[in-house]
Amino acid sequence: MDVKSKPDEGAQLDDNPALFLNRELSLLEFNRRVLEQAEDPALPLLERLRFLCIVSSNLDEFFEVRVASLLAHHQQAGTAAHADPDFDLDGASAECRQLIARQYALLNQEILPRLSENGIHLLRRADRNAAQKAWVKQYFDREVRPLLTPVGLDPAHPFPRVINKSLNFIVELAGKDAFGRGTGIAIMKAPRVLPRVIRLPDELSDKPGASYCLLSSVIQAHMADLFTGREVVSYSQFRVTRNSDLWVDEEEVKNLRQALQSELHGRQYGFAVRLEVGRGCPRHLADFLLDQFAIDRSRLFAVDGPVNMGRLLELASGSTRADLKFAPFTPGFPAKLSQHHDIFAVLGRQDVLLHHPFQSFQPVIDFIRCAAADGNVVAIKQTIYRAGANSELMEALINAALRGKEVTVIVELMARFDEEANINWAERLEEAGAQVVYGVVGLKTHAKMALVLRREPGGLRRYAHLGTGNYNPTTARHYSDFGLLTADQALTADVNEVFIHLTSLTRPTQLDAIWLAPFSLQKEVVRAIRHEGAIAKDGKPARIIAKMNSLTDESVIRALYDASKDGVRIDLIVRGACALRPGVPGLSDNIRVRSIVGRFLEHTRVFYFRNNLKHDVYLSSADWMNRNLFRRVEVAFPVRAPALKKRVLREGLQVYLKDNVNAWELGSDGRYRRRKPRGSQARFSAQAALMEMLGAAGDAHAHNKEPENGTDSVAPRRS
Known part of the structure; x- marks a missing residue:
């Protein structure tokens, strides 16, 4: 079915996979939005670096959890991952490749040069002056070399176990070793106890500001010192990402805590799902590593910089340059x-x-x-x-x-x-x-x-x-x-x-106010959605606004589609993965989906149903995902005091629908487009408005005032 055409009714509608966006690709779309924060020149420079690192961390988890679990599922089922129409592994790998290329291009071509212009220098070997090279040599000999243990591979020295996401090096050697043998390969782990970002003494610098170097750069600069009498032909840093899901048969174990304690160590050595190497890594060395870790070449990533960009967060967090960070914010107090x-x-x-x-x-x-x-x-x-x-x-x-x-x-x-x-x-x-x-x-x-x-x-x-x-x-x-x-x-x-x-472990009694998963939460959410649809069918105004982290449960999405066709106006604010296609004629004409990505991580779950002016407002621990609704203990609870309802509506929903700075709108093609002020329209950021409204600065002015229109942090309790 062409999703832009009016869909057929009935079973054909239910069975059509085009109704839903792919969850994995939607997650990667979220990381595109985070990356655009790093690309935004209006943001402070160190905050842009922080967003860049967040993308790396998110991609790590994407491979550790999503890719790993899907690969494990297909291995157990005896099928290929690409055979599942709900998971396009090749497409996901291509999306990741584009994201990573943009990341490193931004780091090398803009972030690092701009940092250097502002007195924060991340020095590579060629950038260090003679005094700094001498200091790095001393640091290597004193702090690093004693902790390194290169392993030359042979039948008595098999390929070592490599910990998940750790920094390692593969080294190709020529010349005779101590026992008269020729060309070989060595593997070396970087010490985990050492900092990955090292500050050089200020007095050694010929540039104003602070100078740093990476541990990987220190080791690579002195690689030859580790293999006396042999020639280092080539080398590369590498990092392997492994499956990080823990699995315990909870019905079999007698003590879950003890079982988990024994499993935690094994997490570091789950099956490998991704290999990262330096851009200059020779193909035969990359192939050797792929073979060792049993990773398909489609999940090999050669990067132009540190294999773990997330470690640069130490640079962003450790810097004292307040002028390159967000202005300090003090939260308000009721x-x-x-x-x-x-x-x-x-x-x-x-x-x-x-x-x-x-x-x-x-x-x-x-x-x-x-x-x-x-x-x-x-x-x-x-x-x-x-x-x-x-x-x-x-x-x-x-x-x-x-x-x-x-x-x-x-x-x-x-x-x-x-x-x-x-x-x-x-x-x-x-x-x-x-x-x-x-x-x-x-x-x-x-x-x-x-x-x-x-x-x-x-x-x-x-x-x-x-x-x-x-x-x-x-x-x-x-x-x-x-x-x-x-x-x-x-x-x-x-x-x-x-x-x-x-x-x-008894079944809960009938609850008066709370919706509880896995018992009633999904049913109540769907019932409330369908109730708005019934109101709209009667020709009355009907409205749903919901904010959450992810929307992927098909039963809820189908209910939203039905409500849209009934005439309900629906606004969804979904930070991350969203499987619903908005704006499809005849299916979701009345549904808009937007995502907010800003200084703070949007994490609230708020559900609003107009309900014939009763204005039902629920807060929840649960997203509208299958796992939250059916495989977790979750609650959704009503906000009943009228003044507090108004606060939740204004602070939790309305300001986010007004945002034209950090808002992205989802199209039916699965792509997000950034909202921008139109014409003379003023810029409006929901998070900035809430900081001004609720932060300590605004709170100080309103500290002794009585609440107006329900804006105070307290309101009369309703039993």
Whole structure:
């Protein structure tokens, strides 16, 4: 079917693969948008470098997870990856190749020269003066050479095991070795304990500013010193990317934490999915590596620079040049909370809505800290997905357990790339006396909930925090998320039921307010979409606005298509992968899709349904993806206070629909086109507007003012 023509009705519509955009290619389209941030000359130079590094990190995960899982699936099924119409491996590789070529061209032709003009010099061997070369030689002899262990390959020295994404070198040698043998190949691992970006002493430079060099450049400059009496014919740096998914048979193991601990080491040696080499690597050496790692040539990438561009993030983060970074931003603090020491007294009267990172995450930490210290609090329950290695919030939970409170923590041990940190927290919590469980077998616990039970004159009262993002203070400074602090009776009762479900493994009772995956969330989302369609069929105004990270679930997309055909106006704000085709005549005429890529990572999940002016607003931990709706424990919860509804609509949706600076609109061809101001239209950035509206500077002016039109961080609580 030509997606631009009116589709047939019925089964033919359901079965047509052209209805959906490819998920993998959509993910790569997202990275194109991130790369354009790096290409934007209006952004500070070190921030452009940071975006460049983010693309590298994202592509690493794309190969480690998406490509690896799809290759594994097809190997198990005994079919070729290209035989699956839903996954075009060749097309994905071609897209990656284009992205990577643009990355390195931007790095070499613009970013590094501009950095040098601004006094930040990343020096290659030919760029270093005599004094710097001497210092590098001393550094190599003192800090690097003692840690290097070149392995000359022969039957007694087989090809070494190479760790995922580590820096390595392949070296071709001529001349006799110590035992009279001729030409050979050596493999050498770069020490992982050494920094990848090294600052040279300022006094050695003949240029103003700071000079740096890469560890790979230091090693390559002195490669010959490592093979005394032999000729280094050729060499190349290389890096192999491996499958990083952990798999544990949760139904067979007796202790998931112990099983995961034994599996974590093996992640470093999963099957190889990508090989990166230097641009000058001889073909026969690249072929040798491809053979060793059993990688198809289509997944070989020869790059014009460091094989791990992401390591240049050390340069962006380590520099003290504030003039080349975003201006510092201090998040705002809700006025009512800053005026009251008793957070429970505030929540007893009204709900508190937090919008991170524009508002501080500190009230969430304070909520748990106050609960830990409050003598009337008898129990705390919380889910943990990604808390980070260092966390005040987790320390507060440990302190609560040490004080003798009943602390129950649902720790998700299978949170990808956070497994080790979560295992460590689980152990510390148990040592402190907390009850720790690991969710439900076969399902990841992705819901963000905390529940406090407090003894008060009227009996036990529940207080809760529900959020769209993780309990991670570090990412809360960089990710946009909503959080709701509440004593709402219906909401907190539902939260308590979800915790009982997670610990007892009983089926949850009927919930009054919360939509819970994998039980009711998908059904309720589809029902709400179809309800808007029914309203539109009656000739009444119908509206859906939803914001999320990814939209790939086909059942939800079909419901949106049907609603569009019924006349519902639909705006979707989807940061990353989107499988829905907007703007197809007769199918999705009334659907617009846009993506926002800016200073902060858009992470909020907000669902709005006009519902005959009832204006239903839900916040959620879940994207509209099959895994979130059916294979995870997720919650969507209503915002019911009228003033807070207005805030969510304005801050979470409307400003993003107005954005003409960081917004991209999706076409039915799967390509995104950047929105720009038209004519005399003023530039408007949603994130900049929210920083001004909610940040400390704006908060200082409004600190003592009463809320107007629901703009304050608190609003009357509705039971």
